Amino acid sequence: MIAGCKTIEEAGTKLRAREVSAVELAQESLARIHAAQPRFNAFITITADLALEQARRADEDLAHDIDRGPLQGIPYALKDVFATRGIPTTCGSKIFRNRMTDHDSDAYEKLTAAGAVLMGKTGLHEFAYGITSNNPHFGAIRNPHDPERIPGGSSGGSGVAVAAGLVFFAMGTDTGGSIRVPAAYCGCVGLKPTYGRVSRDGVFPLGFSLDHIGPLAGTVHDAALVMKVIAGFQAVAGDITGRRIGVPRSFFLERLAPEVDRAFHQALAHVEGLGAHLIPIDVPDPAAISTIGRLILLSEASALLKPYLDRREDFGPDVLSLLEQGLLVSAADYIDAQRLRRIYQQRWMEIQDHVDFVFTPTTAIQAPPIGQDKVRIDGSEEDVRLASTRFVRPFNVLGLPALSIPSITNGLPAGLQIVGKSGSDEDLLAFAGSAFSPHSG
Amino acid sequence: MPTIEPAATVEALLTEFHKLTPQLSEHDFPAVDFHA
Numbered sequence: 001m002i003a004g005c006k007t008i009e010e011a012g013t014k015l016r017a018r019e020v021s022a023v024e025l026a027q028e029s030l031a032r033i034h035a036a037q038p039r040f041n042a043f044i045t046i047t048a049d050l051a052l053e054q055a056r057r058a059d060e061d062l063a064h065d066i067d068r069g070p071l072q073g074i075p076y077a078l079k080d081v082f083a084t085r086g087i088p089t090t091c092g093s094k095i096f097r098n099r100m101t102d103h104d105s106d107a108y109e110k111l112t113a114a115g116a117v118l119m120g121k122t123g124l125h126e127f128a129y130g131i132t133s134n135n136p137h138f139g140a141i142r143n144p145h146d147p148e149r150i151p152g153g154s155s156g157g158s159g160v161a162v163a164a165g166l167v168f169f170a171m172g173t174d175t176g177g178s179i180r181v182p183a184a185y186c187g188c189v190g191l192k193p194t195y196g197r198v199s200r201d202g203v204f205p206l207g208f209s210l211d212h213i214g215p216l217a218g219t220v221h222d223a224a225l226v227m228k229v230i231a232g233f234q235a236v237a238g239d240i241t242g243r244r245i246g247v248p249r250s251f252f253l254e255r256l257a258p259e260v261d262r263a264f265h266q267a268l269a270h271v272e273g274l275g276a277h278l279i280p281i282d283v284p285d286p287a288a289i290s291t292i293g294r295l296i297l298l299s300e301a302s303a304l305l306k307p308y309l310d311r312r313e314d315f316g317p318d319v320l321s322l323l324e325q326g327l328l329v330s331a332a333d334y335i336d337a338q339r340l341r342r343i344y345q346q347r348w349m350e351i352q353d354h355v356d357f358v359f360t361p362t363t364a365i366q367a368p369p370i371g372q373d374k375v376r377i378d379g380s381e382e383d384v385r386l387a388s389t390r391f392v393r394p395f396n397v398l399g400l401p402a403l404s405i406p407s408i409t410n411g412l413p414a415g416l417q418i419v420g421k422s423g424s425d426e427d428l429l430a431f432a433g434s435a436f437s438p439h440s441g
Numbered sequence: 442m443p444t445i446e447p448a449a450t451v452e453a454l455l456t457e458f459h460k461l462t463p464q465l466s467e468h469d470f471p472a473v474d475f476h477a
Binding site: 195196208209288291292294295298325326328329333335336337338339340341342343345399 | 450451454455457458461462464465469470471472473474475
């Protein structure tokens with residue numbers, strides 16, 4: 001909470017009532033960021049001077065009745081893959097530690113034009129290629145609910161910055177769950193929009209055909225306000241009664257940690273109580289879709305970062321291993337993966353004729369301890385990376401909008417994933433905002 | 442105790458992947474979209 005405001009809307013109301021200034025919001029955000037940095041390591045670069053300059057400009061505009069919309073004067077952060085002229089864009093890597101760009105990312109341009117106030121660039125898993133955010137070059141990023149646990153990733157710093165109340169929103173990228181996993185582990189809202197809905201111009205890629213840009217925020221409504229600025233979202237009615245919720249019979253309900261299972265079924269009961277219809281569905285083989293996605297990502301990431309592989313010692317061991325694996329995938333297999341992808345996209349569209357949304361847990365587990373590679377679920381051990389991504393990666397392959405909403409269970413958050421139809425991002429956020437607002441019962 | 446191992450190496454991943462490819466026909470074109 002910054003200046004007593006929980007949401008962007010509250011802060012905007014106070015700004016326009018002159019109860020607080022943008023400079024005061026920025027100063028309080030900066031103080032919180034500096035105080036939290038030794039504990040959580042959420043930021044790679046803190047842009048204090050720029051923030052105060054942008055905040056002063058927002059105050060001057062408001063004083064002259066120049067209203068740039070809901071993000072004017074609002075403190076936020078960018079994952080350190082968004083290009084920002086004059087500020088390093090490291091990608092969380094040693095290789096780009098001092099990299100400066102001669103251009104701004106499209107998202108940063110739009111946010112700046114809307115009067116938002118950049119507080120800094122957040123930390124991430126090296127090159128956004130992993131989900132722990134245990135970064136060998138900039139240090140581990142830590143979960144605000146328990147600093148001994150991971151925040152998820154790869155947009156770990158963005159998840160922490162929002163969940164710890166350091167900023168009102170933060171931008172992330174999602175190639176295989178990198179917005180939704182930290183949202184679930186840190187306890188905030190995270191949106192992976194429909195593929196292509198938000199411009200990736202000026203954002204360092206990872207998987208060319210899998211990358212998505214989206215916000216992490218405290219509430220669904222705040223995420224929608226950010227999408228209005230960066231993607232031209234229009235407000236739509238958030239009806240709940242009669243909406244058809246697809247509940248997968250298999251895969252997404254298998255091998256769940258008990259608290260995740262409990263939170264998921266509570267969410268189902270909640271929306272049913274509000275008048276939505278729960279419809280059991282059979283979904284097209286999500287494990288196959290994940291396999292296709294992993295093969296595509298291995299190929300695309302290795303093609304992207306191959307020019308730097310002569311500097312092996314400058315990569316963390318996990319990222320180096322993935323890059324070397326990707327070089328072993330043949331072009332024929334990559335093309336076949338893209339052919340299979342279309343088949344599964346078509347099969348998924350067929351089930352979406354019968355439901356409006358699909359509910360799944362975001363992750364199978366809650367945030368594990370830093371450095372832990374395996375988790376035990378239902379008496380079996382599973383790799384932390386797979387337990388974190390097996391429910392989210394399919395929707396990067398399918399390109400569908402997917403939103404993670406947090407619930408606190410045993411002191412740690414768990415995420416509910418709501419998947420919409422392609423291009424129905426506004427409907428998805430409107431429904432989720434109505435169903436899971438503090439006033440929805 | 443059963444252990445669920447990830448397809449941690451590319452060989453294991455390709456083995457899983459090649460179980461899917463027989464469903465492809467000459468009518469199946471790639472879904473490549475490098476939207477920026």
